[in-house]
Amino acid sequence: MAQIPVVRTRPSLTPALLALLAMAVVALGALWLVQPEPEPDLPPAEPAPEGFLDGAAGFAVQVDDLAIPYDTFAVTALPGDTLRLEALFVADAQAGASDGTLAEAGPRTWRWAAPETPGLARIEVTSAEDETISLHAFTLVPFDHESDAIGDYRIGDYEDEPMDGNPAYEEPPGFVRVTRELADVDVAPHFELGQFLAKQESDWPKYLVLSPELLLKLERVLYAVNEAGVEAHTLTVLSGYRTPAYNAAIGNETTYSRHLYGDAADVFVDADGDGVMDDVTGDGAVTEADAEWLAAVVEDLADQPWYAPFVGGLGIYGPAPHRGPFVHVDTRGEPVRW
Structure with a gap:
């Protein structure tokens, strides 16, 4: 990838305040959605389980209303849309982008305008302590839902109206275009883009919707698995995104499955x-x-006060002749159990 041009900003936080803030984001303690009021409750700052590299950075980057504490993470935007980026818990930072337009918007703050051509750009934010968060920014392929496919890739039909008027069930405005090469791109420290592709048979490129809240939740679950004494470096994703066409083809009658909206995954531990x-x-x-x-x-995570942005479904599935047991998790915004 081409050299990333750098946009520097000026420091604005005092060292004393930085020290207090930094205590809140050691290791995985910064897994939260940023809210202006009130201050969110945070997970306890604890060392990573022995032998487990949690991928936590020494600071965080807020992308719009989402705080990202990891050294690698994925974000998405439609062509020409703008993301606001702010480096948190550092006195100074600089940023650069391999594509799109990055402009300073204030102390430790930038605005990144996505390019008009769908694809992958890399945004790097580096703190004064020389720690870097790499954002893999995917410019989406817009989709107006007038057809049921993108090129030769079958999407199917989403419901025209969101369930119960809930905006979480609105038709996705665009899709990540996944080539064979991009399937191996990290979207979080322990997960790759290709893990979330629908299982339907098709040639490349393929397309998907992927929620950053789901990625944050899966990273925290994986951390807790290791903390409980089970060594695992990822969770196997049995089913991530599903197109409506594939969801119907495998016999699911619900047309509002969270898998269709990119914030659900069926997972298991397979070290x-x-x-x-x-x-x-x-x-x-x-x-x-x-x-x-x-x-x-x-469920133990769900009892924590910082967990509110990741509330969702949790389902238990026993083994079947064609697969082993697994659990379903999603971030639909309300607790549902089965």
């Missing part, structure tokens, strides 16, 4: 790479109890 859930309970068998164990890890 040994055999394609099914590991025996995380240690009872010598892979059963529904292992899915229940993983669901309990998620």
Whole structure:
């Protein structure tokens, strides 16, 4: 990728204030959505479990209303749309972008205008302490839903009206274009773009919708799995994004599945790479109890005050002839259990 031009900003925070703020974002303690009032409750700042590299940066970058505490993360924008970026918990920072237009908008603050051509740009924000957060910024392919496909890739039909008027169920305005090469791009420290593709058969490129809130939730779940003593460096995504066409083809009758909106994933722990859930309970068998164990890890997080932005569905699925047990998680905004 071409050298990234740098846009510098001026310091504005006092060292004393920085010290107080930095205490809040050590390791994974900064997993939250930024809200102006009131101050959000934060996860406790704890060392990462032994042997687990959590990917946490020493500061955070707020992208619009989302705070990102990781050294690698994905964001999206429609062509020509603008994202506001602000470096948090640092006295000074500089930023650069490989594509699009990046302009200073204040101390440690920039505005990035997405290019008109869909694709991947890299935005790097570097603190005065020389720590860097790399944002993989995907410019979306706009979609007006007048057709049921993008090129040769079948999308299907979304419902015209959001369920119960909830804007979370509005038709996606655009899709990430995924080439064979982009499938390996990191969208979070422990997850790659290709993990979330629909399983439908098609040639490249493929397309998907992917929620950053889901990625933040999965990273925190993975951290908790390791904290509980089960070593894993990712969660296997059995099913991430689904097109409406694929969702119907596999027999799902609901037309409002959260998988269609990019903020749901069916996941399991598979550290040994055999394609099914590991025996995380240690009872010598892979059963529904292992899915229940993983669901309990998620449920423990849901009891924390900082968890509000990640509230959503949690489902437990036992083994079947064609697969092992797994759990469903999403960020629909209301707690649902099955």
